[in-house]
Amino acid sequence: MQGYMLGNPITYDSESENLLDKINDFSKQNSADYHDGLLETDLSIYGRAYELVYSDTNAQERITKLEPEQTFVVYDDTIAANSLFGVRFYQISYSDSNTNSFVEVYTADRIYYYKSESSSFSSMTFVNVAEHMYNGVPINEYKNNEERLGDFESVLDGIDAYDLSQSELANFQQDMNDAYLVLIGNPVTGTAEPEYQKDEDGNPLLDDYGKPVLTANSSTSVFEDMKKARMLIMDNNSDPDGPNPNAFYLTKEYDSTGAEAYKKRLVDDILRFTFTPDTNDQNFAGTQSGEAMKYKLMGNDNLRKTKERLMTRGIMRRLRLLGNVWAIKNSVSTTGKQEGLYDLINDIQVKFTPNVPQNDEERVSQLKQLYGVISDETLFSLLETFTGVDADTEMKRLADEKQQDVDNFQEQTGYSQLKPDDGGVNG
Incomplete structure (x- = not known):
């Protein structure tokens, strides 16, 4: 799912060019494409993922992934479920006999640090407290679903059964070598x-x-x-x-036909209940049309859309936390103050592009039929999926090419030097 959902980078769309440039710069500096992929991997495994939004020693905004086994967020009991604080706990082993434990508590405006010079978290000592400017709990939680379940947890029994059958086959092969x-x-x-x-x-x-x-x-x-x-x-x-x-x-007799049929049924059930297409199916790809492929991917596509909606919530919260700092620094030009930037961030469109094989010839043919029916900007946005060039850049390139053609024509003909009455038969 990670490659299918995030194989193509997440893109953003905003009416504010300044804000969009700031977000894109932040994404490049923090390798957001790779970071988002790590989050999705944790979501698929653990059912939840965590990131920390922080400022480095140069006062630059950064994000990093936190381990789900070492992080949790506490929410209030209101219907809005606002985050009260986030906790990160971990241990560092300096030697076999020297292990220290650390706890970091993140609130909406402060970070509390605790330490224990042992492997136990039961007796922690307060170290210090630091302030931050994010105006919210900087630990951001992502959910894979409302139950916070991993993609495979619903089919654990089937996976265990398949592993057992494979193990039994390996044992049978070993028994053949050790037979009396x-x-x-x-x-x-x-x-x-x-x-x-x-x-x-x-x-x-x-x-x-x-x-x-x-x-x-x-x-x-x-x-x-x-x-x-x-x-x-x-x-x-x-x-x-x-x-x-x-x-x-x-030796024991091995029913190879029955065993293979049993394993195939297990695999089919695992794929069906996790909405995963069987890429080893001979009929999966080949000469099938794009529409036929869509039907095979429909279950997986529905699951992808659900995961995208939940991930979008986390990404929007990330942007709001960053916006609080950018407003204080005044690093994004807006007509208003912090409220204006907050509204601009809420209007941002987060776009996911599934990483699926495409028939470029069929795609271009369809877009040709749309030429003149939709705007050029929309047309170039659709072309972006396989050209890799966004609509604004493509339109600017076309405008530059047209201007270059005009300049070349004027240079070759001297047309720009002609007066309105030059060339008349009566002089």
Whole structure:
């Protein structure tokens, strides 16, 4: 989902060019594309993700991802569920016997730091307090859904069953290598010579490796030679009522057809309940039309839109926190003060572009049919998905090209030097 949803960077649209430039500069300085991808990965795994909006030593606004296992946000009990404070707790091990614990509490205007010179969080010591200018809890929480569940948590039983079936197959393959050899009848094991060679005192002789030396043509020696040659020579059965000589490995029968069908059903259920298209399906891509592909991606696309709405809420809160600082610094020109910038941020459009294969030829053909029906700016916005050039830049390039053509024409013909009555037949 992370690559499908955020394979193309998030873009912003605003009526304020100054604000849009500020947001784009901030995104570049903080590698927001990569940062947003990390957030979506945490959302898919943990069902929630956290980021910290802070100012570095140069008073520049920054964002960083926090670990979901080490962060939480406390909200009030009103219907608006306003955030009261956020907590980040973590440990640093300086050696095997020296571990310190740290807790940071972020409120709407201050940060409280606590420390413990042990691995326990039960006895923390207050260190210091610092102020910040974000006018809100700077820990920003993102939700994957209202239940804060990861994408795979609803199918954990199916995943465990699939892992177990794969493990059983691996165990079966190992059991095949370790299977017992069953011998029916007596193998030809040579003469009745003593098993091991002995010295004058009757003690077994040892080789250079400390192992007893076998007597040539003894039962054990012959059997070892059979093992090395990977063959068995069986005696004829002297008992007419006894079993015929035989040798085989004792193994379980493996129903490969039934096992593969079971695993396929598990995979199909996992994909269906997580709204994930089967990219290994032979009918998934190939020569299918774009409309047919849309139907296959419909379930996944609906889930993507839900995730986009929830992520947009977090991104908008990020921008509002940044706007509070930008208003204080007066780094964005607006007609009003902080309220004016706040309103401009609320009007920002956050745009997600799914990363899906596109038929460029079909896309261009469709856009050609729209030429003259919609505005050029809208047309170039639609073209941006595979040209990578935004509408404003494309329109400026076209205007520059037209102006260059006019300049070249005037330079070649001297048309700009002509007076209105030049060239008349009557002079």
